[in-house]
Amino acid sequence: MLANLNDVLYPAKKNHYAVGLFNAVDIELARGIIAAAESTQSPVIMGTAEVLFPYGPLDEVSYYLLPMARKASVPVVVHLDHGLDKETCLKALDLGFTSIMYDCSTDPYEVNVEKVREMAEIAHQRGATIEGELGHVGDNGDGTDPTLFYTQPEMAKDFVDKTGIDALAIAVGNAHGAYKLPPKLDFERIRTIAHTVDVPLVLHGGSGLTDYDFKRAIQEGISKVNIFTDINVAAVEGEFRRFNSMEKGIIDLIPAAVEAVKQEASKKMTLFGSCGHASDGKRAALAHQHAEKEADIEKITRLVIEAMQNDQK
């Protein structure tokens, strides 16, 4: 069933587990992710990021993500990861995404606050949730010193208060992509931020962290972990193991990719402690679904009245 971030992250925060966000740029990834969530009875967040649009345009991805989320037996949030401009975020909301991240973390602080505050208002009007980022999670190998961009706890509180966001992505030694050197997370900082702000915290750049890193980060206050590289690689490894002759077709490789993604995502869900917690978010997701239906009825009624009025003119 379709859910938003609040539905799944507040129970996670309260019970000290984390919900994974797995980006699904094609339908095999989406099938593997949902299969993992259903078999482990985990809530899950599934989506795509603006930098991944070349591999799966936003509208095309929405054509399978939303129906698959609605059909799933567990709560599934359909989330835009790293929306970089306003139009992209609006388009995702129009397509029915239940959650967006508006990443203005490279803008000056006041600009980040203003842009995210405005978008939070729009998202909330539509019953969707929004994630912001403060500090900046860079890319592995981009040559910058990550400590310069670590999230400052007091600033984080000010940011959350002023923007009204539902979840906050923090920079604590994590980075996107594959790590060249073993990452060193600042667990102290995670704990301090978690005690300073009320909203759930998000850890980006999860692929390549050790099991200890994940467990400790979640224990200190992380409620959402973003994973892409690990399932991206797992899909190809699965296909590679199956591919042993040019006689094979794509239909031989599809099940291998789905299964490999399912295995990898299940492993992460076990590590994050979300297994067996699907029912935590169910009640909220059901209420949400009900509101969505009511809103639909209202919208249809309004359109019918408008059409009738136009006919009479």
Ligand SMILES: [Zn+2]
């Ligand atoms: Zn990220």
